[in-house]
Amino acid sequence: EADIYQTPRYLVIGTGKKITLECSQTMGHDKMYWYQQDPGMELHLIHYSYGVNSTEKGDLSSESTVSRIRTEHFPLTLESARPSHTSQYLCASSDQPGGAFFGQGTRLTVV
């Protein structure tokens, strides 16, 4: 059973607000990822990390930022939310080329 948690599951927030999406894993994985998924669409990698103090931008440009101060924690922050940020955000972790474990996702709506 994968132990990777995302909070909140659902978030509706006004334009201009700062938000942080939380992601934690208890498996001790070095590698963590954030994907963005619009309804009925594929997943796009927006951020990844190979370990503490390591963060990289993914294939899809995003205005969000991430940090990795602890192995188990990989939060994603939007400084000023806009309606175009409305999407589902999926966090994942892996320890090797064995596939990734995904959290249940955060569905963000910016109004």
Place this chain on the structure above:
Amino acid sequence: AQSVTQPDIHITVSEGASLELRCNYSYGATPYLFWYVQSPGQGLQLLLKYFSGDTLVQGIKGFEAEFKRSQSSFNLRKPSVHWSDAAEYFCAVGQFGGATNKLIFGTGTLLAVQP
């Protein structure tokens, strides 16, 4: 560049019927291939994976997939579909090398199961 194509956006099958979901990949070396399933409002769950060796791999929930290098395919199969299999299925190829460890996903196939 690596890519994954899932030609079928939406498939409907009857409960008890067999299922095959198609996946084609583009990758320069021996690929790492995965199938994930996503139920509505949920994250992705790994069904099975292929790295090397036997080209027919078994996964959870009665699924299997066959790697065919000559066709650049990794199709997912199930002999008898259950109503609970209705979900979206994603094929992915792993891009691994050095510190790189990323998954590239296809656009997904939405499976509907008729009673």
